[in-house]
Amino acid sequence: MENLKTKYNRRSFLKSSALAGGGLMLSASWFASAKAAEKIDALNLPEHWNELTAYIKITPDNVVKILCPNPEFGQNVMTSLPMIIAEELDVDWKNVVVEMGPHDNLKLGPQFTGGSNSVRMYWKPLREAGAAARQMLREAAAQTWSLPLGEITTKAGVLYHPGTKMSGKYGDFAEKAATMPVPKDIKLKEARDFSIVRKSKKNVEGQKIVTGKPLFGLDYRADGMLIAMIQHPPAFGMKLKSFDAAETLKMPGIKDVFSLKLYEDGFEQGGFDTRTFNDLLVTVGKTTWEVMNARKKLQVQWEPIGDTKETMAGRSGKQEVVIPAGLESTTTQMEKMQEYAQKPAQQLRKDGDPEAAFRNAAVVIERTYTAPFLAHNCMEPMNFFADVTPERAVVAGPLQAPGWAEPTLSKLLNLPPEKIEIQMTRMGGGFGRRAYPQFMYEAALISQKMKSPIKLIYSREDDMTYGIYRPMYTATYRAALDANKNLIGFHVNGGGIPENPVHANRFPAGAVDNYLAEGWQIPSNITIGAFRAPRSNFNAAAEQSFLDEVAEAMGKDPIEMRLELLERAAKNPVGKNNDYDAARYAGVLKLVRDKSGWNGGKDGKYSRGVAAYFCHNSYAAHVVDMVTRNGEPYVERVFSAVDCGVVVNPDAAVNMVQGAVVDGIGNAFYGGLVHKDGAVQQTNFDKYRLIRNQEAPKSIEVHFVQNDLDPTGLGEPPFPPVFGAVANALYKTTGKRHYQQPFKSESASS
Amino acid sequence: MAKYTLKINGKPRQIDVDPATPMLWVLRDHLDMPGTKYGCGIAQCGACTVHLNGTAVRSCQLPVSAVGNEEITTIEGLSDNGDHPVQKAWLEHDVAQCGYCQTGQIMTAAALLKINPTPTDEDIEAGMSGNICRCGTYLRIREAVKTAAKN
Numbered sequence: 001m002e003n004l005k006t007k008y009n010r011r012s013f014l015k016s017s018a019l020a021g022g023g024l025m026l027s028a029s030w031f032a033s034a035k036a037a038e039k040i041d042a043l044n045l046p047e048h049w050n051e052l053t054a055y056i057k058i059t060p061d062n063v064v065k066i067l068c069p070n071p072e073f074g075q076n077v078m079t080s081l082p083m084i085i086a087e088e089l090d091v092d093w094k095n096v097v098v099e100m101g102p103h104d105n106l107k108l109g110p111q112f113t114g115g116s117n118s119v120r121m122y123w124k125p126l127r128e129a130g131a132a133a134r135q136m137l138r139e140a141a142a143q144t145w146s147l148p149l150g151e152i153t154t155k156a157g158v159l160y161h162p163g164t165k166m167s168g169k170y171g172d173f174a175e176k177a178a179t180m181p182v183p184k185d186i187k188l189k190e191a192r193d194f195s196i197v198r199k200s201k202k203n204v205e206g207q208k209i210v211t212g213k214p215l216f217g218l219d220y221r222a223d224g225m226l227i228a229m230i231q232h233p234p235a236f237g238m239k240l241k242s243f244d245a246a247e248t249l250k251m252p253g254i255k256d257v258f259s260l261k262l263y264e265d266g267f268e269q270g271g272f273d274t275r276t277f278n279d280l281l282v283t284v285g286k287t288t289w290e291v292m293n294a295r296k297k298l299q300v301q302w303e304p305i306g307d308t309k310e311t312m313a314g315r316s317g318k319q320e321v322v323i324p325a326g327l328e329s330t331t332t333q334m335e336k337m338q339e340y341a342q343k344p345a346q347q348l349r350k351d352g353d354p355e356a357a358f359r360n361a362a363v364v365i366e367r368t369y370t371a372p373f374l375a376h377n378c379m380e381p382m383n384f385f386a387d388v389t390p391e392r393a394v395v396a397g398p399l400q401a402p403g404w405a406e407p408t409l410s411k412l413l414n415l416p417p418e419k420i421e422i423q424m425t426r427m428g429g430g431f432g433r434r435a436y437p438q439f440m441y442e443a444a445l446i447s448q449k450m451k452s453p454i455k456l457i458y459s460r461e462d463d464m465t466y467g468i469y470r471p472m473y474t475a476t477y478r479a480a481l482d483a484n485k486n487l488i489g490f491h492v493n494g495g496g497i498p499e500n501p502v503h504a505n506r507f508p509a510g511a512v513d514n515y516l517a518e519g520w521q522i523p524s525n526i527t528i529g530a531f532r533a534p535r536s537n538f539n540a541a542a543e544q545s546f547l548d549e550v551a552e553a554m555g556k557d558p559i560e561m562r563l564e565l566l567e568r569a570a571k572n573p574v575g576k577n578n579d580y581d582a583a584r585y586a587g588v589l590k591l592v593r594d595k596s597g598w599n600g601g602k603d604g605k606y607s608r609g610v611a612a613y614f615c616h617n618s619y620a621a622h623v624v625d626m627v628t629r630n631g632e633p634y635v636e637r638v639f640s641a642v643d644c645g646v647v648v649n650p651d652a653a654v655n656m657v658q659g660a661v662v663d664g665i666g667n668a669f670y671g672g673l674v675h676k677d678g679a680v681q682q683t684n685f686d687k688y689r690l691i692r693n694q695e696a697p698k699s700i701e702v703h704f705v706q707n708d709l710d711p712t713g714l715g716e717p718p719f720p721p722v723f724g725a726v727a728n729a730l731y732k733t734t735g736k737r738h739y740q741q742p743f744k745s746e747s748a749s750s
Numbered sequence: 751m752a753k754y755t756l757k758i759n760g761k762p763r764q765i766d767v768d769p770a771t772p773m774l775w776v777l778r779d780h781l782d783m784p785g786t787k788y789g790c791g792i793a794q795c796g797a798c799t800v801h802l803n804g805t806a807v808r809s810c811q812l813p814v815s816a817v818g819n820e821e822i823t824t825i826e827g828l829s830d831n832g833d834h835p836v837q838k839a840w841l842e843h844d845v846a847q848c849g850y851c852q853t854g855q856i857m858t859a860a861a862l863l864k865i866n867p868t869p870t871d872e873d874i875e876a877g878m879s880g881n882i883c884r885c886g887t888y889l890r891i892r893e894a895v896k897t898a899a900k901n
Contacts, residue, residue: 074848074885202844209849210840210856211832212785212825219784227779252751252768288788289768289775379789379797379850379884428787428850429884460790651844655890659847662886685794685882694875696888 050174052133053182054107055085055126062157062171064091067101069108069126070118071400072205073430075715076652077118079204081126083648084119087196088130088189091157091170098204103422105403111424113400114435114530116616116713119648123711131186133177140176141168191646191708200651205426215426217397218457220385225453226255228446229291231281231298232466235678236526237327239305240279247297248283253290257283257298260445262438263412268311268318270408272401274436275310276466276527282446288457305525323525327678330472333497334370336522337474341368345493345518348504351575352514354480357489361480365553369477369542371741372672373497374470374531375682377690380428381463384443387453392419395444398427398434405437412441413448432530436468464688465680469673470531472497473538477546480514485554487512487565492543495520498528501535506614507585508547510578511565526675532663533716536615537723541668541741544611544724549737557600558610558728559593562586580614584643587705588612588621591641595703596623601732606637609729613721616713618644619705622661622721626729632744633733635665635726638700642718645709657718658700664722666691669744754814758783759827769815774798776814777824785825785853789882796881797850799857800824806861825853828860836860839898847885855881859895868899 049057049065057065066082082098101108109125112118134154141159142149145166153160160167170177208215233239245257262278263269281300285291310321358364384397393415399405402422410417427434443456458466473496480489490512494502500519509515531537551561563586570582589612592598601608605627612621625637638661647653670689674681682688723741730738753766758781765780774791777783777800786809789797793808800809801823828834836859846852855878862869862877869877874895883891 074846076847200844202841203846203849205849206841206844206846207832209846209852210825210837212783212853214784216784216787216850218788221782221784287775287779289771289779292791293768293770377884379787379795379848379882381788427848429848431884460788460792655844655847655887658889659886662888663884666886684792685790686792690882690884691886691888692880692882693878693888693891695879696886698871700889 050178052136052174052177053129055101055129056089056133058170058174060171060174062095062169063097064089064095064157064170065097065099067099067108069101069111069122071111071113071398071402071424071427072100073113073398073400073427073434075113075118075656076203076649077113079201079652080119080648081122082204083196083201084123084126085130087194088127089134090154093196093201095157100424103402103406103424111403113430114432116618116716119711120617120713127188128186131188132182135183135186136177136180137170137173139180140173144173144176197646197648198650201649203652216380216428217383217385217425218380218428220396220425220455222385222387222453225385225455226284226286226450227288227291228282228284228443228450228454228456229295229459230442230456230462231283231295231300232277232462233302235327236675237304237325237678238302239277240281241301241303243281243301244299247299248294251290251294251297253286254294255284255286256450257281258449260449262441262445266311267411268313270313270404272404272436273312273408273438274468274527274529275438276468280442284446284450284454292459322523324523326525328524328526329676330372330674333472333675337370337472337495337497340495340520340522341474341476341493343520345495345520348502348517348519349509349575350516351509351512354489354491354514354516357480357514358478358491360482361489362483363481363485363553364478365481365550366476366478367546367549367737367739368474369545369739370474371472371538371541372674373472373526373528374667374671375464375467375673375688376429376431376433376531377464377688378427378429378431378433381460382433382439382458383456384440385453385455386440386443386447388413388444388448389451392421393444394421394423395440396423396425397440397443398425398430399437399440400427400430400432400435401437404435405440408437409441409444413444431532432534433468436529460685461683465683467680468527468529470534470537471499471501471528473501475501475538475542477542479546479550479553481553487550487554489514491516493518494539495522497522497526498524499535501538503535503539503579505577505579506539507569507580508565510573510575510580510582511569513574515574533615533720536613536716536720540611540613540720541723541727544613544721545727545737545739548609548611548724548728548731559589559598562589562612580619584619584705585612585614588619588641588643591703591705592621592623592639595641595701596639598623607729607732609725609727609732611721611724611728613717613724615720616716618642618712618714618717620718620721622718622725624722624725624729626733628733633730634695635697635729638697640700640702640718641705642702642714643705643707644714644717645707645711647704648711650704653704653714654702656714657702660715660718661700661722662691662696664719665697665726666695668723668726668741670742672742752815754817756814756817756822757819758822759824765814767814769813771814773800773809773812773814773817773822777809783824783826787850787854789851789854794882795851795854796858797854799854799881801857801861804861804864806858825857828857834860835901836863836894836898839894839901842897843890843894845887845890845894847887851881851883855883855891859891859898863895863899869895
């Protein structure tokens, strides 16, 4: 370690500390103006911290500060990741202060929130960091006491030598420990010895959340900061032609109106540098309301854009991508998908002889499913702060993957990465949307042009109509049954605008002798990206509805039918590349069957639907209990079973599964974005229906499979199967199968 | 532009703004009180909920010129130490995921309990349905309102 004592650096972090276990607020704000209003730090926030590994700092008073490496968007990593460190460090959680780390990929790892990766990718490195620091403290005590290292033990932040009854707090040895080399190959705890992990801990930012402290990007402020908003074209397929800002510039508080290009022609974009519109028409002023009003006075001419080329960084070098011209409408998109579904598709996987199986089948079941574009609708609209000067850039805001954004930002601003500081604010939701940093680049370019700190704000309408959406999908499933109603063939042909959703190597691949998976895609100028469990969120809806229908045709209970297939996949799998573990998959089905008291599709007043899915290395199953309330189908009760290995923070994990269930019901019933001549028809929450409190179930009972396996994903896996379970319960409730999402608009129109 | 003296969280606050400016932006941009959140700007999501003389209102639809002498309470002024029974219940049930909507939820819940101290489940669901939570924490919101009602 070069840096023995690290001066607490007020500039480089978000000052968002709170005692993890208690409610004490430490001085905690990046707002110069808000400092006086903050409560005085009860612990006298120390000036000096002894740094033990990049994640851990300890004061002489035995306060332990743990840096959270990953951006927080509601998955509670600011609590769960420090818990993992505290577990191996062996400290009292009550003495832990958590702070969002600086953006520093070299010291703090990938710092990426997405793909249900946070806990699973940091599980081992954070345990090692905690264990290494504990070992350094033991070394320091051993040297100070001139006793053998092997005889030094720890408990809850105190070092002991049982033989001599010597003891001392970590804080007493932290300065010396910080001089020790970071050890390697340290033994980690056995799962049975965990005392912090697996014990529910409250959200470390809970107190700040309920008191309205500035935590989010939209709350960020700096002296002299201006507000910027972008007027984007009224439709995908359009671009800026010309504008007259005379009236806008006369409005109070307005500083400037200008257009600028996001990417120059030929600019090599990174993999997540999806752009919606490239020509930005920017209004800058003093306050948000003034800018919102003034931009309404802009006189703008838009024009259709032709085919455009984008240069994307690909795995094998640069890649030219053509974005087609055109003003797309949902009706024509649907027609086009139907047309493509008839064309020969790309074969993704083939086992056995599916053609023969279908030719020889006694019964063939064929069903087609569709799902619309979805907007993420994070409650905090997209925004970013930027302060760019010729010498350096400070940007701050809600972003899931700052490390991916930095190289592009560096190129756009012509500043080396070491002159760029990215601060990670708490995010008011993400769901994949904030993995795409376009809004951060926009803010930085606007600040550079204005030579002033600015905050870019998307209005709700901007956010919804200027989005990077969940794609539109369709899939046709076919099942072949023999005369004894055995499943002898399975075929999926899926496609979408603009991507194919099919996961060819997932269940029921591996469980059926004759299997064919195919896919296709239709290029589009409507921008798409990751949305909570990408592709899976459609596949689980379609495939799990289809399997329900196949089970019915086979005369089998839907859970037993799946379990039989999974038993086959476990004992004698077809093919070699099956992604899933059939025993774990069966495990969640059995757990949800037992916990829900499953006995077929009815339970008293309830019509029941079941579905399960595997994604992000985890397994989830739901039983959804539906009733008819005021003439409408209503999910009143849900049972969920999840296998995600070790559950780090159980109560928060339950919260996340419950949230995924509510999110799934809402999107299955209501979610959907419609285009007309390229224009998004839903512009705000009056037209885009989100699930509300009285539409959420009365109870969602969550059960985790208990095992000691390393943690796998949790934020996404429970979400996709909700769609299938809702569809299957709807069938039992209404007697009608639902193939088109959103289900409620279909029932309204039929 | 016009000058106003508003009563916010028990204190007089002076501002000079366009009379049409919604209280949401007066609070956030002019008075540096960011606990009141912007979610939709059209009174659909409830993130901007404040109390006007104790009644929950959407501050995005409340022009500063309409406030007059009425008392505004924001999340910053709901309690002195973050210990209003509703805030405590929110912590007890660890309601928040992303947390963005929760100040609005808390303000709605506090106003609901003031007019209906012993709400039924249906009262809570109906009373809280103007506030969207995109993370889907509705079950915990209901439980927290019930706990707060007991205290």
